[in-house]
Structure formats: C-alpha cells, structure tokens
Amino acid sequence: MSKGLLLILSGPSGVGKGRIREQLLQEMPELIFAVSATTRAPRPGEIDGVHYYFLDESEFQRRVEAGDFVEWAEVYGNRYGTPGAPIRRWLEEGKEVILEKDVQGARTLRRVFPDGVLVFILPPSQEELWRRQEGRGTEGPGEMTVRRQAAGGEVASACWYDYLVVNDDLRRAVDKVKAIITAERCRATRCLGEVQNIDRA
Amino acid sequence: MSKGLLLILSGPSGVGKGRIREQLLQEMPELIFAVSATTRAPRPGEIDGVHYYFLDESEFQRRVEAGDFVEWAEVYGNRYGTPGAPIRRWLEEGKEVILEKDVQGARTLRRVFPDGVLVFILPPSQEELWRRQEGRGTEGPGEMTVRRQAAGGEVASACWYDYLVVNDDLRRAVDKVKAIITAERCRATRCLGEVQNIDRA
Numbered sequence: 076m077s078k079g080l081l082l083i084l085s086g087p088s089g090v091g092k093g094r095i096r097e098q099l100l101q102e103m104p105e106l107i108f109a110v111s112a113t114t115r116a117p118r119p120g121e122i123d124g125v126h127y128y129f130l131d132e133s134e135f136q137r138r139v140e141a142g143d144f145v146e147w148a149e150v151y152g153n154r155y156g157t158p159g160a161p162i163r164r165w166l167e168e169g170k171e172v173i174l175e176k177d178v179q180g181a182r183t184l185r186r187v188f189p190d191g192v193l194v195f196i197l198p199p200s201q202e203e204l205w206r207r208q209e210g211r212g213t214e215g216p217g218e219m220t221v222r223r224q225a226a227g228g229e230v231a232s233a234c235w236y237d238y239l240v241v242n243d244d245l246r247r248a249v250d251k252v253k254a255i256i257t258a259e260r261c262r263a264t265r266c267l268g269e270v271q272n273i274d275r276a
Numbered sequence: 277m278s279k280g281l282l283l284i285l286s287g288p289s290g291v292g293k294g295r296i297r298e299q300l301l302q303e304m305p306e307l308i309f310a311v312s313a314t315t316r317a318p319r320p321g322e323i324d325g326v327h328y329y330f331l332d333e334s335e336f337q338r339r340v341e342a343g344d345f346v347e348w349a350e351v352y353g354n355r356y357g358t359p360g361a362p363i364r365r366w367l368e369e370g371k372e373v374i375l376e377k378d379v380q381g382a383r384t385l386r387r388v389f390p391d392g393v394l395v396f397i398l399p400p401s402q403e404e405l406w407r408r409q410e411g412r413g414t415e416g417p418g419e420m421t422v423r424r425q426a427a428g429g430e431v432a433s434a435c436w437y438d439y440l441v442v443n444d445d446l447r448r449a450v451d452k453v454k455a456i457i458t459a460e461r462c463r464a465t466r467c468l469g470e471v472q473n474i475d476r477a
Binding site: 240 | 395396435436437438439440441451452454455456458459460462463464
C-alpha cells in the first residue's frame with residue numbers, strides 16, 4: 076500500500092460532488108485536489124487549472140497518445156481525463172489526494188489505484204437529483220434527458236464503492252466525508268509503521 | 277452482513293480503553309455497551325451490570341458450560357467472558373454495539389463476528405503505557421510485571437485489527453473512534469438498502 080491516501084468522490088451528475096469537494100478542501104487544506112483535464116467548455120466561474128485543465132480536442136488527443144492519462148472517457152459528448160503522474164508522485168510522498176470523478180471514471184480508477192477509497196455521493200431521492208440537475212441550468216434539454224437516463228444506472232453501480240454518503244444536506248455530507256478520511260487515516264494497513272516504532276521504543 | 281454494527285475496542289491493559297468507551301457512550305448514546313462477565317473483584321467505583329457482571333467462580337463456570345459465552349478466557353488469573361445472546365439479538369435488530377476487550381478476547385471475537393470492526397488503542401509509547409499501568413495502582417508489583425511482558429506482544433498484534441488509534445490525548449482519541457463509527461455507518465456493504473430504495477423511487 077502506498078503511503079498516501081487517494082479519495083475518489085463520485086456519484087451521478089448534479090448530486091453535489093463539486094460543492095462537497097470545495098468545502099472539504101477549505102476545511103482540510105492538507106488535501107490535494109487532483110485537477111482533471113476536459114474538452115468541455117468552462118461553466119461560469121470555472122478557472123483553468125483550478126477546476127479543470129480546459130484543453131481543446133487536439134491537445135487532449137496528444138496527451139491521450141502520450142499516455143498522460145490514467146483514465147479518460149467521453150461523457151455527454153465531451154472528453155475527460157485524469158493525469159496520472161502527479162497523483163502517483165503525491166501518493167509516493169505520503170500526501171492525501173482527492174479526485175472528483177463521474178461514475179465511469181471512478182470505476183477505471185479503482186483498477187488503476189486499488190488502494191483508492193471510493194466514496195459515492197447519493198441524492199436523497201431520484202426526483203431530487205432531477206430537480207438539482209435542472210436547477211443548475213448549464214445543460215440544454217437534450218443533455219438533461221441523457222443525464223437522467225444515465226443517473227438511474229449510476230445509482231445502481233454504488234454497490235462496488237467503499238462508502239455511500241447521501242447528500243441530503245451539504246454540512247452533514249461534508250462531515251461524513253471528513254469522518255471517512257479520519258477513519259481511513261486510522262486504518263491498520265495504513266499506519267502500521269507507527270506500531271512498529273512503538274515496539275522498538 | 278448483519279444489520280447492526282459491532283465495534284470492538286481493544287488494546288493493551290492500561291492504555292485507556294475504558295475512558296474512551298465511557299466518553300463514547302456519553303457522546304453517542306445510541307451505542308449499546310455489551311457488558312462482559314468476570315470473576316475478578318470490582319475496582320473502586322465499578323458497578324455490577326454496568327462495568328461488568330461480577331460473578332463468582334462457580335457461577336462463571338455454570339455459564340461456560342451452558343454455552344452462554346461466545347468467548348471466555350483467563351487473563352492475569354481472572355476469567356472474563358462475553359455473553360453472546362444479547363449481542364446477536366442487538367445486531368439482528370440493527371443496533372450498534374460496543375465491546376471492550378483485551379487483545380486475546382478481541383482475537384476470538386473477530387472469528388465469531390467476522391463483520392465486527394476492531395479498533396486497537398495504542399499508547400503513544402511503551403514507556404507511557406508502563407507509566408499509566410503503574411498510575412492506576414490497582415495491581416500489585418507481580419501483576420505489573422506480567423502485564424508489562426504481555427503488552428509488548430499485544431502491541432505487536434495490532435496488525436490484524438481494522439483500525440489503530442493512538443491514545444495520546446483522550447479528546448483526540450475519542451474523536452477518531454467517533455469518526456470510525458460514522459465512516460462504518462457509510463460503508464457500502466452496510467447501507468446498500470438505502471440505494472435500492474432510491475432506485476425504486
């Protein structure tokens with residue numbers, strides 16, 4: 076097991092992963108957010124290199140061919156990729172890394188980083204999820220229908236995650252993810268070095 | 277996996293398991309403390325049925341023969357046993373049960389309740405553990421030596437636990453165990469029922 080901790084936040088589109096992740100990063104500044112690359116257009120307020128690396132198709136393709144991404148996928152007509160080298164370096168250095176991934180990407184990352192901790196964010200209900208997706212207002216009606224159809228299957232895939240957190244309330248959901256991070260820091264497989272030091276003392 | 281949660285707090289004698297457990301029960305009153313039986317004499321302030329069921333040798337032996345204990349062992353010349361029926365009933369009912377066990381007992385319980393969550397409480401150092409054992413002043417010097425010898429091996433056995441918590445500070449240790457309980461409540465294997473309800477919604 077690598078020294079660091081990789082936390083993968085996932086869940087259906089519109090469930091509120093982004094807001095949970097932002098709040099987590101504020102309250103646990105020791106976490107490193109691993110920024111993904113995408114060919115989709117920035118939403119209002121999104122900053123290149125902070126929320127995503129916004130790349131055009133040809134640059135994205137160049138990086139795919141260079142093997143820069145540990146996973147990449149096309150989702151709703153846009154491509155998303157996870158740069159692997161920085162994550163591997165941080166984990167080697169014992170850092171704690173947080174990733175935000177759609178369900179498809181999280182599934183691939185589980186295979187690339189088997190020690191990664193997968194947290195699935197759930198909506199309190201299917202209706203609430205649709206309401207939130209509409210409320211965001213960043214997608215056209217066609218895209219909405221595609222997202223709605225996908226969300227049913229995505230929720231069903233929660234069974235191969237490590238943890239499930241219902242996002243009924245942002246504060247409660249953030250506190251649960253923080254508890255998961257604290258608990259994972261205490262995992263015997265992660266901190267046996269400490270015990271060996273005590274035995275040698 | 278049973279509906280409830282069984283948390284087994286363990287660690288070397290004198291490490292402070294009892295104080296952590298007492299604080300936990302105050303702050304999470306939904307937890308049920310599964311009281312063990314013992315043939316040892318009560319320490320000052322200990323109440324029968326609250327801290328232990330204090331039994332004489334013949335009553336303890338009667339219960340051993342009746343199969344009342346899921347595990348029992350002799351530790352430092354006294355016998356300790358864990359009544360099984362109430363724990364099984366609570367877990368069936370979806371309750372959250374906390375047990376405080378020496379290292380030997382915890383090892384047996386791991387086999388009886390494979391879904392149990394084992395938390396090993398560690399001293400910040402071996403010297404600090406000895407200091408705490410002496411500070412308690414409830415054992416004679418001979419018993420102290422036996423406990424000291426055992427503690428080395430007990431700390432080494434931490435590797436087959438789920439979580440390790442260093443008790444350097446009571447507040448910090450309690451917060452870590454609370455985070456572990458919160459995280460375990462979010463475990464996908466424990467709460468998939470919730471997801472199925474969302475899918476049906």
